[in-house]
Amino acid sequence: MSTAVDDELWSAIGDPIRRTMIDLLLAGGPGTATSLSERLPVTRQAVAKHLAVLDRVGLVHATPAGRERHFQVDEAQLARAVAQLSAVGASWDARLRRIKRIAEAIQRNLDENTGGD
């Protein structure tokens, strides 16, 4: 149901800081560790570590530009992550729906019995 790669993707976007970083990169275009750290409550080094993680799972990719390294989101990989998100959500949603239906059936059954007593 879940492979190692999938878990990597999940844990990559599971961290609030990393989600915010992806948000920032999507909203503002390519950015560096320094530019991102200015908009985040952590230091540049922490951001660099997160970028390394995101890079390892392929969610972002770096482009050297002089003394800077510009990071940007890999759209295809993020699309995969989004697909996973909705897949898990849909799975839980379906199960909840099924459970609710069963619970309602039981309730109806109880009502009929107490009513018929």
Place this chain on the structure above:
Amino acid sequence: MSTAVDDELWSAIGDPIRRTMIDLLLAGGPGTATSLSERLPVTRQAVAKHLAVLDRVGLVHATPAGRERHFQVDEAQLARAVAQLSAVGASWDARLRRIKRIAEAIQRNLDENTGGD
């Protein structure tokens, strides 16, 4: 865009073990730390810690039964978590779509210029 409570919910379902636990509880009905640990690659104590985390954010809730403690999923809270999931997914999806549209527009522009050269 994301509150502290939301981050709690996210990190609660961000862990693969915890997601599997919720899956097991949804599929098999209420369960104990011991029964869950038999189907997971970790010890009972680790499962108990995870259950404590899930309990703290309200995703599961315990019912004492003799010497056992039966845990079951809080459907309403899980529904909230699922809603968040799809919200983040939808937000990223929308941004990706927008970016793609812009990229295609730029590409069209380039094609026209090179074609008209």
Place this chain on the structure above:
DNA sequence: GGGAAACGCAACCAAAGGTTGCACGTGCCA
């Protein structure tokens, strides 16, 4: 009443996120 099962608590370990400090390359300007 006594053994087995389920639990909680505490101590200990390893990995991950975060910080500070420092060295190195690169750009820019006098």
Place this chain on the structure above:
DNA sequence: TGGCACGTGCAACCTTTGGTTGCGTTTCCC
């Protein structure tokens, strides 16, 4: 062209979190 400032990378260290083992306690059941 020399020097300074900026951006990065690397290393050491700290704290939190997930995981384990060990032990004591409660409860069930024979």
